[in-house]
Amino acid sequence: MLIKTRRDGFNHPAASEITPQAAYRQRRDLLRLMAGGAAGAALAAWASREAMAAVQRPGKLPALPSQPSAVAGAVTMEKPTPYEDATGYNNFYEFGTDKADPAQNAHTLRTAPWAVEIDGLVKKPAKFALDDLLKLAPQEERIYRLRCVEGWSMVIPWVGYSLAELVRRVEPLGSAKFVEFHTLADRATMPGIRSSVLDWPYVEGLRMDEALHPLTLLSFGMYGEVLPKQNGAPVRVVVPWKYGFKSAKSLVRIRFTEQEPKTAWNKAAANEYGFYSNVNPDVAHPRWSQATERRIGEGGLFAKRRKTLLFNGYEAQVGQLYAGMDLKKNY
Template sequence: MLIKNNDDGFIHPVASEITPPAAYRGRRDLLKAMAAGAAGPVLAAWASREAFAQTQRPGKLAPLPGARSGVAGAVTMEKVTDAKDATSYNNFYEFGTDKGDPAKNAHTLKTAPWSVEVEGLVKKPARYALEDLVKLSAQEERIYRLRCVEGWSMVVPWVGYSLSRLIEKVEPLGNAKFVEFVTLADPKTMPFVGSRVLDWPYVEGLRMDEAMHPLTLLSFGMYGEVLPNQNGAPVRLVVPWKYGFKSAKSLVKIRFTEREPKTAWNKAAANEYGFYSNVNPNVDHPRWSQATERRIGEDGLFAKRRKTLMFNGYEAQVAQLYAGMDLKKNY
């Protein structure tokens, strides 16, 4: 998310307030049960996160079956960001505006039961319980570069599947041009919902061709485990060629529309946050340059800055989506 951190440094919660790093570091190969066609029961077993947690040591998340992605361009050979950094330096304004707030406060989020409603211009609107949403496709692990905040980037092994699988199942109508994503806004479990910083609930959106692109991911996990609360549990969007605020967390509704959705940050500051929000080093934020970045976890303020890559390094995969567009005007 393009929110300036005043000191441009890390804000980490104390160790006791975040999920133990050991819960994330184990990388899982695809379970034999999945290869044998038993994916449904396996995935349903971890979908109820809280029930699982009661049988495990405190802080341990459920293991998540996943296979290395076969989607062209999804996997990078770059070093994966340490899980302790990816799960303790977050933007999730429902739990606070400082980078360490979500890890400290998101334990109040209740992720079971959970459902996602699909509505709007589709032939088959439906409300999907989390376990049914999970079972739409086998899980794939995809290691994405993801620009998350101004000047910072990370490389995360997400686990999920292409959003296009769900879109194809609900059969959009011919006049469906955009997909709107609505996140949970529960003041009882999200202490900063109601603050004036944004118009709640948090809403994001994509053009239909962007949503159908195989790199656009509906994610249920990271680092071989289910999503931690502070990273958008139990289901979130991942759009790796756009700035992080486009990847909406804790989804409760997916709506197909004919008109471009009014998104949260665009409504809050239209001159700073456009609808497209593609990673573009040639378009400066009005208050700072976006030409370079630092990788989270690499020596903090003393790390050498990297050149920001066009479309976050996925130019070969997604540039055709914007052929003929002025990307300085359509920022």
């Protein structure tokens, strides 16, 4: 199935639809003052709804073909997070560090033309235009949980196909042990990379067997629509058993390597963000517990905290990948 988009990829907001700068700055000041705890979470949820007023929805996808999912046993039946929350409360530091910043700022991202370069230890290096990636394999909708390291979670219907479909076509060499993902770093369209908060471009990575696992998704859409820019348009990775920052957005390069990649957050704070970053309630972040989580869109200030599940609830599908490993040491 092909995803058809407008020539420029998305509808851009009119100036009249954008939150006035004074109001936006006031909201940012309030967020800084009240960040942390239930009050901060409630205020951030309000801010995300305000941010969504500035962003038009990108457009419906054609109907997906009727076919059984390759991972049907792993797809959750939980109620999806409301679209407005999933697209208005984001981590995408290329567009700002506040959760509402990406929805406010990502309209500047140019998603057409777009290509993804595949290189490194492969027999068939290539540069795929977006249209070619879309045609590579049949796409399906998969409802996955998403758990972020700050303690919040969502349930999102993603659209795409297993990353393994792409990996096999480029034929990795036997020496390729890892897959490295690079996000676009464009100072002209991504205001966040003018800061030194991370070493740009944003780089993430997986072990080869993780990349080949059928749950690992190459995604082009969500909620039956084209990926919004703040959620990683036009193509991103989704790795549902790991913390959200492992799922690289707005991909421009996929590189196969023998050595473990130097990833963005691991370079920034190795004691907080390990390479594996599997969801594990028994491994606390140095500044907070990971034992429970708050589901975005469920009650705001009064939302009941949920018990965090090992591997984000996907232990039956992926636990064997880490047999014999110390999951606290290899966090």
